[in-house]
Amino acid sequence: GVLSLGSVAACSSDGAVSPAAKAVAQAEAARRRTGASVVRARLTPRRVTLNLGGRVVTTWAYGDSVPGPLLRVTAGDVLRVEVDNQLPAETSVHWHGIALRNDMDGVPGMTQGPISAGGSFRYEFTVPDPGTYFYHPHTGVQLDRGLYGVLVVDDPAEPGGYDDEWVVVLDDWVDGTGRTPDEVLEDLRASTAGGGMNGMGGMDHGSMPGMGPGSMGGMGGMTGEGMQSRLLGGAGDVEYPHYLVNGRTADAPVTLTGKPGQRVRIRFVNAGSDTAFRVALGGHRMTLTHSDGFPVVPVPTDALLVGMGERFDVMVTLADGVFPLVASAEGKKGQGVAVVRTGAGRAPAADVQPRELTRRVLLGSDLKAAADVRLADRSTDREHDLVLGGSMAPYRWTINGETFADAEPLDVGEGERVRLRFVNNTMMFHPMHLHGHTFALRGSGVRKDTVIVRPMQTLEVDLDADNPGQWAAHCHNIYHAETGMMTTLSYR
Ligand code: C2O
Ligand code: CU
Numbered sequence: 001g002v003l004s005l006g007s008v009a010a011c012s013s014d015g016a017v018s019p020a021a022k023a024v025a026q027a028e029a030a031r032r033r034t035g036a037s038v039v040r041a042r043l044t045p046r047r048v049t050l051n052l053g054g055r056v057v058t059t060w061a062y063g064d065s066v067p068g069p070l071l072r073v074t075a076g077d078v079l080r081v082e083v084d085n086q087l088p089a090e091t092s093v094h095w096h097g098i099a100l101r102n103d104m105d106g107v108p109g110m111t112q113g114p115i116s117a118g119g120s121f122r123y124e125f126t127v128p129d130p131g132t133y134f135y136h137p138h139t140g141v142q143l144d145r146g147l148y149g150v151l152v153v154d155d156p157a158e159p160g161g162y163d164d165e166w167v168v169v170l171d172d173w174v175d176g177t178g179r180t181p182d183e184v185l186e187d188l189r190a191s192t193a194g195g196g197m198n199g200m201g202g203m204d205h206g207s208m209p210g211m212g213p214g215s216m217g218g219m220g221g222m223t224g225e226g227m228q229s230r231l232l233g234g235a236g237d238v239e240y241p242h243y244l245v246n247g248r249t250a251d252a253p254v255t256l257t258g259k260p261g262q263r264v265r266i267r268f269v270n271a272g273s274d275t276a277f278r279v280a281l282g283g284h285r286m287t288l289t290h291s292d293g294f295p296v297v298p299v300p301t302d303a304l305l306v307g308m309g310e311r312f313d314v315m316v317t318l319a320d321g322v323f324p325l326v327a328s329a330e331g332k333k334g335q336g337v338a339v340v341r342t343g344a345g346r347a348p349a350a351d352v353q354p355r356e357l358t359r360r361v362l363l364g365s366d367l368k369a370a371a372d373v374r375l376a377d378r379s380t381d382r383e384h385d386l387v388l389g390g391s392m393a394p395y396r397w398t399i400n401g402e403t404f405a406d407a408e409p410l411d412v413g414e415g416e417r418v419r420l421r422f423v424n425n426t427m428m429f430h431p432m433h434l435h436g437h438t439f440a441l442r443g444s445g446v447r448k449d450t451v452i453v454r455p456m457q458t459l460e461v462d463l464d465a466d467n468p469g470q471w472a473a474h475c476h477n478i479y480h481a482e483t484g485m486m487t488t489l490s491y492r
Pocket of ligand 1: 096136138433435476
């Protein structure tokens, strides 16, 4: 409902207003639309028993489903979420991709204290930009247990131009197999030195087909696709027994229904912790329209690569029949499936391989920012390098040679144009994510908050420092982030 809002809070707990809190409150007030609505929601992280499709697991989730509840607001609205922590552990909720007020960003130790077991917390912030976003804890590897949900921000000005919308969330699933993500993390941490240079050797890769640097040619042969697969290098550190689409395994997939000829917007979200997915819809070409919530010049494609933390929106015109929507775990064995049904026909098999999946995947270099979301031309005020390093054994990932606890923050001044240069010195890919901002890829201008940096690649992004606070910047491989590949963008 519509409420009139009071002034934007800028008080610390002792009642004093610090200059930093004042800057955060000013940025919040500037984002808030007059007459903004307050959208209320409640999240209840807790232990649940779930049926993933033929497989029953006990895990942690928001409420009683994975993904958690779909939250939906219109750009300029205020989202107010009461979190009631029923987990036997501390937690937090981070609003991935949203340019929100810093004290609502949900990073314990950086923007707030943890929400204690049995405790609660109210998140309340203006949501400025339309698009596809998601939420998840910023506490350890809790995301990998199934604590995630999608936040859709509607554009009040958008003409629409589609008949229906599907939200499609991809995930890799290790929980419920007798090992929790925390135990997986401990195992990784326990891997000891031994040929583990630059993320190339070490425990897993020797035993994973196609994973070692000498055997990469085995990943799809010498076709163009094989070449593209190789660009990702080591594609993941953990073997997952299941891949999920909207919380279901390929053995008992969800069905998405429509009518032939309808135009459908599909919002893809990769909530996986350690898996990039190659996505295709059999019998259809997709037209990519948005990347991490922001519009691109629309471009048709057969397949998409979606890194952890990335979101892509596509438009499809539905054909008549039954079609597999497949999310193939890039460089690993296994896939998630959803069934698209617009007519009669048999459901596809769990291992169906639509030929669109083997065609060319859209690359970042194929994209261009839509004109209205390009950053204004101006000179750079400040540059920072983020040199990505680390190894599989010992399992330790770094930015500028340090793990997070020892990392020197990257300082910026409010109002500056800042260039970040990601320099990947490893043979793994890293989906690098920045909180509170949507940067522009240098060259294409494509706006993103999470970008895959390929093995040995250097990639530059620009941003306007217009959201004061302390912001996490990290790899969205949750195991890499948790073992060190994280730093802070810090407003002076
Ligand atoms: Cu979704 Cu700090 O990340
Ligand atoms: Cu990484």
